[in-house]
Amino acid sequence: DRRKAVRLSGEFHVLLAELSGSPQLARMVRELTPLTCLAILAFDAPTDSACPNDEHSQLIDAIERRDTAGACRLMEEHLEHIERSLRLDGRPEVEIDLAEALLG
Incomplete structure (x- = not known):
């Protein structure tokens, strides 16, 4: 379920920001995540995966190693x-129900 995967990925990013200990970063990511998820659903090429799980795993591994520079780079x-996965050169191929896309 692509919508659920995008929503869960957004929740991962919010949790990561909250664990940073920075209230400002956490707030900013919480506010941007619904818009980012919507953009991914609306403009992501159908064959692309916007947030591959291996990228999340690599990021967690770098954080666990306390590799700040590596985590920032990742x-x-x-x-x-x-x-790069967003197709911003035209209209989305399908109509998106905002409530369904964001709330599942």
């Missing part, structure tokens, strides 16, 4: 991967 690469 997160930057992850966000760039998401951005």
Whole structure:
């Protein structure tokens, strides 16, 4: 279920921000996540996976190793991967029900 996968991925990003200990970062990510999830659902190419699980696992591994530079690099690469997967050159191929997309 693609919608559920995108929603759960968004929840992962929110949890990661909350665990950072920065209330400002957590708030910003909580506010941006619904919009990001919607953009992924609306503009992601059907064959692409916006948030591959291996990228999340690699990020967790870097955090566990306390590899700050590696975690920052992985997160930057992850966000760039998401951005590259978006098809922003035209209208979405399917209509998106906002409530269904965001709330499942």
